[in-house]
Amino acid sequence: MPWRGPEEPGEMPTLGWLVLDWIIEYLAAPDRADYEPFIPTQEQAEFIVRYYELHPGTGKRRIRRGVLSRPRGWGKSPLLAAVACAEALGPVVPAGWDADGEPVGRPWSDVRTPLVQVAAVSEDQTQNTWAPLLEMLRVGPVIDEYPGLEPLDTFVNLPRGKIDQVTSSATSRKGNKGVFAVFDQTEEWTRSNGGVRLAQVMRSNAAKIGGTTLESPNAYIPGMGSVAEDTAAFAKAIADGRTREDGLLYDHREAPPETDPTDRESLVAGLRYAYGDSSDHEDGCVLHDPPCAPGWSPIDRLVGDFWDTSNDPQVMRSDFLNQITHATDSWISQPEWASVAAPETLVRSGEAVVLGFDGSRRRSRGVTDATALVGCRVSDGHLFLLGCWEQPDGPFGQDWEVPTVEVLAAVDDAFRDYKVVGMYADPARWEGHVASWEARYGRKLRVKSSGAHPIEWWMTGGRASLIVRALEKFHGAVVDSELTHDGSSVLTRHVLNARRRESRSGLQIAKEHPDSPRKIDAAVAAVLAWQCRVDALAKGLGKKQRGGRVVVLR
Template sequence: MPFKPEYPGEVPTLGWHVLDFISSMLAAPDKGEYEPLILTPEQAQFVLNWYALDPVTGRRQYRRGVLSRPKGWGKSPILSAIACAEALAGVVPDGWDANGRPVGKPWLAVRTPLVQVAAVSEQQTANAWGPLLEMLRLGPALDHFDIEPLDSFVNLPRGRIMPVTSSASSAEGARAVFAIMDQTEEWKQGNGGKRFAEVIRKNAAKINGTTLESPNAYTPGEGSVAEESAAFYKNILEGRALDNGLLYDHREADSDTDLDDELSVMKGLSQAYGDSADVNGGWVDLKRLAAERLDPAMPPQIFRAYFLNQITHASDSWLSEPELKGVAAPDTELEPGTSITLGFDGSRKRARGVADATALVGCRVSDGHLFSLGVWEQPDGPAGRNWEVPKSEVHAAVAEAFKTYNVVGFFADPAKWESDVGEWEAKYISKHLQIRASQAHPIEFWMNGGRAVTIVRATEKLHNAIIDREITYDGSHVLTRHFLNARRRPGQKGLQIAKDFPDSPRKIDAAVAAILAFEARSHAVAKGLTGRKRSRRVTRL
């Protein structure tokens, strides 16, 4: 029979069965004597979410997961518990019972289960492997199931739980029904982590298995597995992903957490650690952690990443995620007729690699609020082959901006769009453009050549306005991503921004368009054009 919800909007899940297994069969680690493993409400909610089912098909909703929390929150124990459940409990969907409730069966009823605890080093695997052995050796599971928890692997009635590292050749072809991927912020190209992740996911896909990552905050620009998973999640939020089978659970302290203010730090730590914080009934001593920020050997960026779980920035990043969150205003609405400026940065296609994006960004003159009007990017996978920017959509977005708002200035980098920019100049100069890039070309604003000093100053102006929280932006995922992708590049004329490397797939075009829009807005403010609405001319007879 079909699923019967007990309340409106209920999502079916096998998580309740898993929680029963954890509390009745596993021992809490690091206790010396047996105590049942009882998860915190926050941890239990993650288990319920992870084992969510599609109410129509009865299939698992998520094939991949990311649980991102600060150090000491308890990621390793909860992942170890889930690994034990995957090996022994009823985690495979098996339809609905007579009351329309979800039913699960163990992997043993389907195939010989292999569960892996994976990391790029043996030391990292110990984070989850040690607690896992304690849970099984000291808990009722040892007597209830025919298992043998040895130091190097756990024998199941059929199958195994085993640790594995990126240097192990056994990973190739080992089809794990479930794999923990621990500390994926450290899984990179250089240590074989990215290839390791590909192999694990490929093997799991062959048998309808799942993988679950447990990273701390990653450093943008390092290309880690954790960073790529975050990018995949952002694509889902932007509607650019073809698949949404990723459960992404990341929580961090507020962006305005001030490391020089103890009360602010304590509040931020409480937010990041949730139920695990002592002030919330948990075990993490927040005052002890707060004291770490005063240690000269603790760089602020490391403190934010380790203990506040804030994804900050690479050493050469133009902006950090906390800085952007501090000015994000996603609920801001613009009324029709509002005076704005536009910035445009375009591309066409690329013979190799990923084509640059094309972006149109607006800026409200009255307060400098930035907002995305359109960003066109090459899709991932087969859909991106032979892709070109849809010019008709770009022209339609420009036309809609002029129709909806009072556009007083429009700065566009004409590279590869010279004829289009010329067309916009001819079409819109007689309307509302009161700000001109130059007398000869009111819209054309080259980002290279003789304007180098102007661009340096424009880049600095926008950066300072964001850092000092003088403006806001729409908080859109695409604009945020392009801001975070931008890297500082010093030149003879001063500091500009660029991609991390020329053929990088991490694009910055929306950030460039924002700089142009904000520069046009600066000209408008200097000219006194701060009115909110388009004025109406009255003719008197």
């Protein structure tokens, strides 16, 4: 086993080496004419080692949710099938330490009757993992070592327990507490097909008995609300320190954003990076030094597929570069927005800023639109989210209304903490409050929407040409890297949710459909803030003069 070596000092203890030994000893490699042991690549082995890490103090499994995101053809399905077999029969439950201080594992059957599940939103999807799983159990030494093991077409009887496929509704799964579950192709698990609910129920069932789940998505499309997208947002929250949860192993790798599919050298480099150890390039993998031997993923063939004009370039990026791009009608793509993120940038108290506001009220049906307040520093065009009030999911969102007092307080705080030189607000359903802001702050503003209404800036009605131009300016500023933003996950979500809509006056934006729960209000507030900043610059505010002098904003 060339990838195996002793644990380095300071590394987490893990059952991963025991699990790898078990997989190699007992499982057959699928899709072979004759029996061969299933031997994970070094990259795959590294994932297993991390997935089975233990808390040094308690000795319990550290990871409760795993995500392995790679391009199509990388080898996710056979690996996940092998992990499912190990969870069903192998030494995956911590059982203390041996005389040398190394972790010891035992099978689930020593603790409880194991139920292992392979889940997807369609029967065809479950076959991705189910087909290699059956081959591993029918051909490998495992069938002789474990009397009572019966790998049948639709389920597997274990000496004690069962491996099952899950394609039914989430409500029927509430009583089935699996010790382990594979979630296959979660980029396609959405609310409309029951995937989001299925994932929630199965995770809850696993948590009740100390079990785990493992997702295997390809690159998701932002704005679809898939399980893969929600999990990515959760991983970002962990990375940003916005939650104390640390039980997620999120392993997503995609080709660099600068990969150019029209340039062979660039495309080959991007594919080799995305495919890692499975790349069949003659120079081996690009992940390890020395490089691993060539794998099975045909890089030259994939280059040809990219250049086949009958293939959708966006689908090719998603499927084979594993790049998270955008919906076909997205206003701004994820790579475009990510390229101008500057989360380390701070806006200090007293700095000159402009504000953008988009409000909402309770709706009689559907999900209430969000209310958002966005700031933009005049000097450099850095956008930052000051507040976004959204209807919570589930029972907490029933009869929810925008907390008006909190919103008003946030606006007052912005005027107190910063030197606000302008504010544009869409007054729809907030006319009275916008009028109050105009009366209170209008005289102080250096940038005004109009003489009569310094803050009021309608995003609806007979102002289509003005709205189109404001949207064009914002989009151009993103594409040309003229602005930056604070990396807020909420602002990002709203911007990526926005969809292009053609009008007589030009391109406008909207939700995917009027009753969609995927809101864009923070994006609208950002557009208003940017338009206000453009008007501030037109008045000479924030521009450097000769000798480096800056116009003082008083």
